[in-house]
Each structure stands twice: as structure tokens, then as C-alpha cells.
Amino acid sequence: MSKHIKEEGAACAGCGVALQSQSSELPGYLPESAAAREPVICQRCFRITHYNEASSVAIDQDDFLRLLGSIGSTDSLVIHIVDLYDFEGSLISGLQRFVGNNPVLLVVNKIDLLPKGLNMNRIRNWVQRTAKEQGLRTVDVILCSAKRNIGFEHVIEALEKHRKDRDVYVVGATNVGKSTLINRLIRDYSDLERELTTSRYPGTTLDAIYIPLDDGKAVIDTPGIVYTSRMTEVVPRSFLGSLLPDKPIKPLVYQLNEQQTLFLGSLVRFDFVEGERQSFTLYISNALNVHRTKLERADELYSEHKGELLGAPSREELESIPEWTRHSLRVRSGEKQDIFVAGLGWIQANGQSGAQIDVYAPKGVKVLLRPSMI
Structure with a gap:
């Protein structure tokens, strides 16, 4: 592996997975010829970003559960991002069990997909009732569209209100717009110049990504949870x-x-x-x-x-x-x-x-x- 990869901490700036130059079939593959690229991203992220294509790779499920389960032992704010268009499909069942007593901010993304002219207060009340019925306790519910920049100022306000000098863990199912929203957080809430890899493909983020904030704390982006109970996980990727x-x-x-x-x-x-x-x-x-x-x-x-x-x-x-x-x-x-x-x-x-x-x-x-x- 090149000296440049080691200097970058051996992590892809796009998806967070460990970089390696041995096998193109494994996550994190970085050809030696691309090691001088800035920022350093794996071949998979490069192809997603520039050619809108993705290979099918996944992190070990034991590692994923360990990562999610470790949140409960921290003192953090948890941002749970769900897709309003696929609410019950993208809500993490049993999340409260993983996060313990940490406060949960429910960010409901993709409201731009709803027909225009709807009463957003009614939609928000519906979300609150449904989340409560699913056993999720929330400190706040924010409706937004990260892609269209709708309501994002309310996400920042809620983050500042509830963070209280803590790290922020961002969790969500695949394809809910998690990386798009975090890219907005990076631009609005941190001086760090980087972007996560975003695409229409489930499972783009492969490992936890630590994004330092100006006060020494961090936003931690976790891999998207794959729910095979969603249509998006059973159809060919070409049909998404x-x-x-x-x-x-x-x-x-x-x-x-x-x-x-x-x-x-x-x-x-x-x-x-x-x-x-x-x-x-x-x-x-x-x-x-x-x-x-x-x-x-x-x-x-x-x-x-x-x-x-x-x-x-x-x-x-x-x-x-x-x-x-x-x-x-x-x-x-x-x-x-x-x-x-x-x-x-x-x-x-x-x-x-x-x-x-x-x-x-x-x-x-x-x-x-x-x-x-x-």
C-alpha cells in the first residue's frame, strides 16, 4: 500500500471504509495510480460519483451490529434519518434498545416528494404518532429535504439545541438520504472540506465516518441499515x-x-x-x-x-x-x-x-x- 494511503489514515473520504490496494473485489480498493487523488476515495466511490455505478459490497454484519450497539454506552445526540416516502420501511425498529438513554432527533427527509400544498403540521403530527406507536421516543421531529434545501435550517437549530457539547451519531436505513444530509451538515456546521459519497444505491456508506466539528466533537456517520423488507432491496439496482x-x-x-x-x-x-x-x-x-x-x-x-x-x-x-x-x-x-x-x-x-x-x-x-x- 502506498505511503499516501497511510498518510490519509487508510480510510476512504467518501464511504469511510479502510483503503487497500490488494484486491479490486474487496471494499476499499484503491489503485496505486489513484493514490495521489485529492480527496483519496476508493474505486467504488469514484465510480458512483463519476459514472453512477456501484458494486455490491457490504460490511460484516457483526461489525455493523457492534457499531450500532456501541452508541448506547456513549453520551451523544442521535439523529435518526427516515424517508417520509417510505416511513415504516426506513424506521429502525428497536432503535431505542441500541441508543439507551441518549436523546433521539427524528429527521424526516424527502418531503419534497409529497404533492404540493399539503398541511405540513398535519404530516408532522402523523409522524409523531406513528413513531411513538413504533416505540421511538424523540426530543423533536424535523421535516426537511436535504436535496432541495427545504427546512434544513430547522435541522441545524434542533442540532444546536439538543447537542449540548456532545458527539452526534447519524443513523438510518439505506437510501434515506443520510449522506446528502450529512454533506449539508459539513458545509453548514464544520470547516472541514469534504463530501461523502451520495448515490441512489443502497449501502453507499460502508463504515463509520468521523467528521470533526469546530468544538472538538464529531458527527459520526454510520452505515445504512439494510432492510430486505423494502422493495428497494429486492429489485435489480438498474431498476431503482x-x-x-x-x-x-x-x-x-x-x-x-x-x-x-x-x-x-x-x-x-x-x-x-x-x-x-x-x-x-x-x-x-x-x-x-x-x-x-x-x-x-x-x-x-x-x-x-x-x-x-x-x-x-x-x-x-x-x-x-x-x-x-x-x-x-x-x-x-x-x-x-x-x-x-x-x-x-x-x-x-x-x-x-x-x-x-x-x-x-x-x-x-x-x-x-x-x-x-x-
């Missing part, structure tokens, strides 16, 4: 661009009679099995094709036209995705509820008379009913 919206969602409203079916691309099937005629609003990426048919034709239609007429993913890509599991859900009468599919979005049931719904999604992907967010 279609699955993850990057601009405000345009809700799609469908008036359905019972015994009608919606296909969301070739990924998910939504059956309105029983109930009075009513409308359903889809909050999903507008890059996904939506196809309506009669329930009695759904099996045949999927068999003949998946990956083609029904839309992406292609038949070839579907071969790597787990087969469907059916989820039978009963929307209660008199309540507005969402049918949530982790990593995909949600469908709001707008009727007041209730409905029997069957959702078919790849095995392992979380599907649930919740009180409507909107």
Missing part, C-alpha cells in the same frame, strides 16, 4: 431509478368497482375484492406503469404480459425478484387508511364504507394498513 421518485409525486386516482385489479408495473398487484364503488389514490413513482383490469382476468394477464404490457421490471429482471405473497387486508369503514408497501409507496383508500383488499408483493416485502398520512 424507476422505483425511487426524484420529484414531487403526482397522485393517481382510480374509481374502482369491486372485483377490479390494478397492476403497479409488474411489481405489485392490487385487488379490490369486495366493497362499494370507491376511489383509491396511488402515491407511487410516476415512472411506474399502472394497468387496470377485471380480477377474473388478472392471473392470465400477468402470466402473458408481465414485463411487457404491464410495464417494468422486464421478464428477465423479474427472475431475480422473489415470487409474490398475498396479503389480505380489511379497510375499516368510516376511516381513511393507506395500504403501504415498503420501498414502493402507498395507496390511500378514500371510501367510507370499508373494503376487502388483496395485495400481491414479492415475498418478504412489508405490506401493512395504516391511518392515512394525507
Whole structure:
């Protein structure tokens, strides 16, 4: 390994993993020819940054759990970043057990993806209730968009209010915008000139990254937690661009009679099995094709036209995705509820008379009913 790598502390400035020049198949590979680059980043981070491509590498799970579990023994502020578009999919279950008595600041990212004109106070109240039901105790909840620079001043204000001369640990699931938000923190809260590697690919940050603050404390960025219960973790990486919206969602409203079916691309099937005629609003990426048919034709239609007429993913890509599991859900009468599919979005049931719904999604992907967010 070159002298330059040793001088840099043997850590990639982009993802934090230890640098090495022995094997291009392992995390942290840095060709000798690139060792003079400033800042020093591994080959994987270079390719993500310049060519929007990523290789599939991961840190050892034991190391990851040790890293997360060590937070409880510190006196720190914990910032838990979640994706509003995928709230239940990106919330870390059992986080309180890991962080102990340390205060948790819940930063809800990607509010820019919501349709314009919504009542943000109502959204914030919904977040607080849902987080509490999941067993998470928070000192504050901040809604923001790190990418669009919306509400970030409130993140800084809350950080200054609750940090109290402590280190800050930043935790979150993969692809919630954690590195993007930390890059904003670096620019606004520290003189350190560096940026983490940010991309649409899950698991970009591979090891803990210590970012010194002006007062001698640090922001510690931890690796993103991989939840295989999210659609983003089961589809091919080439399909993530279609699955993850990057601009405000345009809700799609469908008036359905019972015994009608919606296909969301070739990924998910939504059956309105029983109930009075009513409308359903889809909050999903507008890059996904939506196809309506009669329930009695759904099996045949999927068999003949998946990956083609029904839309992406292609038949070839579907071969790597787990087969469907059916989820039978009963929307209660008199309540507005969402049918949530982790990593995909949600469908709001707008009727007041209730409905029997069957959702078919790849095995392992979380599907649930919740009180409507909107």
C-alpha cells in the first residue's frame, strides 16, 4: 500500500471504509495510480460519483451490529434519518434498545416528494404518532429535504439545541438520504472540506465516518441499515431509478368497482375484492406503469404480459425478484387508511364504507394498513 494511503489514515473520504490496494473485489480498493487523488476515495466511490455505478459490497454484519450497539454506552445526540416516502420501511425498529438513554432527533427527509400544498403540521403530527406507536421516543421531529434545501435550517437549530457539547451519531436505513444530509451538515456546521459519497444505491456508506466539528466533537456517520423488507432491496439496482421518485409525486386516482385489479408495473398487484364503488389514490413513482383490469382476468394477464404490457421490471429482471405473497387486508369503514408497501409507496383508500383488499408483493416485502398520512 502506498505511503499516501497511510498518510490519509487508510480510510476512504467518501464511504469511510479502510483503503487497500490488494484486491479490486474487496471494499476499499484503491489503485496505486489513484493514490495521489485529492480527496483519496476508493474505486467504488469514484465510480458512483463519476459514472453512477456501484458494486455490491457490504460490511460484516457483526461489525455493523457492534457499531450500532456501541452508541448506547456513549453520551451523544442521535439523529435518526427516515424517508417520509417510505416511513415504516426506513424506521429502525428497536432503535431505542441500541441508543439507551441518549436523546433521539427524528429527521424526516424527502418531503419534497409529497404533492404540493399539503398541511405540513398535519404530516408532522402523523409522524409523531406513528413513531411513538413504533416505540421511538424523540426530543423533536424535523421535516426537511436535504436535496432541495427545504427546512434544513430547522435541522441545524434542533442540532444546536439538543447537542449540548456532545458527539452526534447519524443513523438510518439505506437510501434515506443520510449522506446528502450529512454533506449539508459539513458545509453548514464544520470547516472541514469534504463530501461523502451520495448515490441512489443502497449501502453507499460502508463504515463509520468521523467528521470533526469546530468544538472538538464529531458527527459520526454510520452505515445504512439494510432492510430486505423494502422493495428497494429486492429489485435489480438498474431498476431503482424507476422505483425511487426524484420529484414531487403526482397522485393517481382510480374509481374502482369491486372485483377490479390494478397492476403497479409488474411489481405489485392490487385487488379490490369486495366493497362499494370507491376511489383509491396511488402515491407511487410516476415512472411506474399502472394497468387496470377485471380480477377474473388478472392471473392470465400477468402470466402473458408481465414485463411487457404491464410495464417494468422486464421478464428477465423479474427472475431475480422473489415470487409474490398475498396479503389480505380489511379497510375499516368510516376511516381513511393507506395500504403501504415498503420501498414502493402507498395507496390511500378514500371510501367510507370499508373494503376487502388483496395485495400481491414479492415475498418478504412489508405490506401493512395504516391511518392515512394525507
